[in-house]
Amino acid sequence: MTADLVVVGRVVKAHGIRGELVIDVLSDVPGRFDTGGSVVLAGARRTITGSRPHQGRLLVRLDGVSDRTAAERLRGAELLAPAADVSDEETYYAHELVGMAVVDEQGASLGAVSGLIELPEAAGYDLLEVTRADGGTWLLPAVDDFVEIAEDEQGTERLRLVDPPEGLVSGEAANAAPDA
16 A cells, blocks of 8 residues: 555444444545445555445445444544545645645735644535744635635645635734725
8 A cells, every 4th residue: 555545534433233434524536435445444455345325424334344343443533545546636635735835816925724624514615724924824715716726937836815705814804994
């Protein structure tokens, strides 16, 4: 397993007595958890023997996890898959964005992505934590309407903020002139 692995899911808890796992899905690759596919869990490659939707999450059965006790030991574990399995070159994983510079439409620095805050799937997006040069932080919704990946003159990828709503960038609202 020398290929770069990325997190595609996280075990929330065990379900039932036959080793099913409740999974928070962190991948938008269609069919990622289809029966017959595989993931790396706790350092071992596991074949998916079944999956089905359950209350906004996914119930997954894996070979080698056959009872509740085995499933409970995996609580909080990350499910990994090769990064090469990503079907879309325009897809970025959270770990690829951390450390990336954030710039405005003119290329001026707004900081760097320092973390990710995962929201419930119902929110439809996660938040990127951006740290400014002065150490302050602000939150950026990770949605295509606000951000795009752009290359500078040297070919370095940067996260460019596109047409942000007023007040999105920390301090912007505080520095705005009051209405007369």
